[in-house]
Amino acid sequence: MKILVVGGGGREHAIIDALSKSPKVDALFACPGNGGISKLATCLPVDATDIEGVIKAAKDNAVDLVFVAPDDPLVLGMVDALEANGIRAFGPNKAAAAVEGSKVFSKHLMKTYGIPTAAYEIFDSSASAIAYIKEQNSFPAVIKADGLAKGKGVIIAADLKEAEEAVHSIMEDKIFGASGNRVVVEEFLTGPEVSVLAFTDGKTMVPMVSAQDHKRAFDNDEGPNTGGMGAFSPSKIYTEELAKVCYDTIFLPTMNALNAEGRTFKGVLYFGLMITAKGPMVIEYNARFGDPETQAVLPRLKTDLVDIMEAIIDQKLDQVSIEWSDEQAVCLVLASGGYPGKYENGKEIRGLDAFEGREDVFVYHAGTKMADGKCLTAGGRVLGVVAKAPTMTEAIDKVYAEAAKISFENMHFRRDIGRKNV
Numbered sequence: 001m002k003i004l005v006v007g008g009g010g011r012e013h014a015i016i017d018a019l020s021k022s023p024k025v026d027a028l029f030a031c032p033g034n035g036g037i038s039k040l041a042t043c044l045p046v047d048a049t050d051i052e053g054v055i056k057a058a059k060d061n062a063v064d065l066v067f068v069a070p071d072d073p074l075v076l077g078m079v080d081a082l083e084a085n086g087i088r089a090f091g092p093n094k095a096a097a098a099v100e101g102s103k104v105f106s107k108h109l110m111k112t113y114g115i116p117t118a119a120y121e122i123f124d125s126s127a128s129a130i131a132y133i134k135e136q137n138s139f140p141a142v143i144k145a146d147g148l149a150k151g152k153g154v155i156i157a158a159d160l161k162e163a164e165e166a167v168h169s170i171m172e173d174k175i176f177g178a179s180g181n182r183v184v185v186e187e188f189l190t191g192p193e194v195s196v197l198a199f200t201d202g203k204t205m206v207p208m209v210s211a212q213d214h215k216r217a218f219d220n221d222e223g224p225n226t227g228g229m230g231a232f233s234p235s236k237i238y239t240e241e242l243a244k245v246c247y248d249t250i251f252l253p254t255m256n257a258l259n260a261e262g263r264t265f266k267g268v269l270y271f272g273l274m275i276t277a278k279g280p281m282v283i284e285y286n287a288r289f290g291d292p293e294t295q296a297v298l299p300r301l302k303t304d305l306v307d308i309m310e311a312i313i314d315q316k317l318d319q320v321s322i323e324w325s326d327e328q329a330v331c332l333v334l335a336s337g338g339y340p341g342k343y344e345n346g347k348e349i350r351g352l353d354a355f356e357g358r359e360d361v362f363v364y365h366a367g368t369k370m371a372d373g374k375c376l377t378a379g380g381r382v383l384g385v386v387a388k389a390p391t392m393t394e395a396i397d398k399v400y401a402e403a404a405k406i407s408f409e410n411m412h413f414r415r416d417i418g419r420k421n422v
Contacts, residue, residue: 008043014298016037138187200312207251267287270287
């Protein structure tokens with residue numbers, strides 16, 4: 001098979017790495033890919049949201065299947081367009097991807113079908129949103145832009161002043177663009193967070209091994225929110241008992257709710273969960289593999305990813321047995337100095353040759369490019385170093401020891417990834 005993966009980040013590198021191990025894959029392509037992906041796949045200069053460009057690339061290269069990995073093209077309807085052109089595609093269609101594309105839709109879905117989530121109200125004017133926040137007088141308050149905002153559309157306001165600033169910046173200053181035309185104001189939930197990705201074909205739901213993400217830029221969960229500074233799998237708080245509760249009250253009801261709405265979901269559904277004193281609740285849905293959770297989860301997959309993808313497209317997921325390694329995995333993100341604020345690109349990355357041919361350590365490229373035979377930084381999150389080991393402590397020790405072999409100017413990373421899981 002020839003497979004094209006849409007996207008160019010660390011998640012896509014992890015997906016391509018998993019696909020490259022399948023005996024069914026002859027050739028891999030990426031639109032647009034990155035410096036690390038270019039060693040496993042032919043990178044094509046097509047933007048991830050260029051639907052016509054991706055269709056042309058798929059046809060020109062006689063691709064058998066296209067894996068649409070990022071949120072933007074899914075929400076724009078890339079899967080629908082590929083299928084309309086007779087090209088097999090992995091990922092939810094536009095209608096199903098609304099679970100991530102619209103916070104308003106996803107909250108309505110949960111409320112309508114009794115899926116546990118935080119109490120909320122929706123506003124299309126800043127005045128009404130602020131009036132509601134004043135009336136509730138409950139802080140911290142959670143304020144979310146309705147649409148996609150590259151993982152940064154949520155502001156947790158500690159007091160009324162911060163809440164007013166958040167509403168003004170989202171709805172009037174449009175810091176997230178048109179995604180902020182409506183906002184969701186919801187209650188602040190407390191408890192540990194867990195990420196669970198699940199394979200689903202709309203008839204069968206198969207949760208993957210659990211993970212936890214670290215969103216804050218600095219140690220001890222301090223500093224601004226980022227796209228994710230690291231992740232680990234599995235989460236020790238996600239017990240078998242809790243997994244059963246989540247499956248019965250959240251995962252299966254979500255699949256059934258989407259079916260009832262005429263939005264059958266085929267692909268990877270991500271559940272961002274908060275384990276509260278009242279039980280697990282949904283913080284958010286994503287319509288695809290999460291980043292950087294994927295980098296910690298996929299290296300543990302023993303089953304051929306191609307078999308799973310084909311079964312989902314053909315709605316035969318119940319015929320596939322999905323197996324996972326018992327090893328623990330930790331992903332440490334190496335970021336550009338200044339991220340998630342302003343940072344400089346074009347810094348040479350040294351030390352990558354130490355990882356060739358390893359089966360216990362992986363370096364997934366997130367923001368890199370190749371130029372004159374050198375690998376240069378080309379993004380805020382540059383690399384994800386992943387280590388597997390029999391225990392979480394060993395995996396953490398190994399990931400930091402291996403990351404020490406890599407260097408680039410102003411590189412920064414957290415020093416506590418996974419430590420709360422020991």
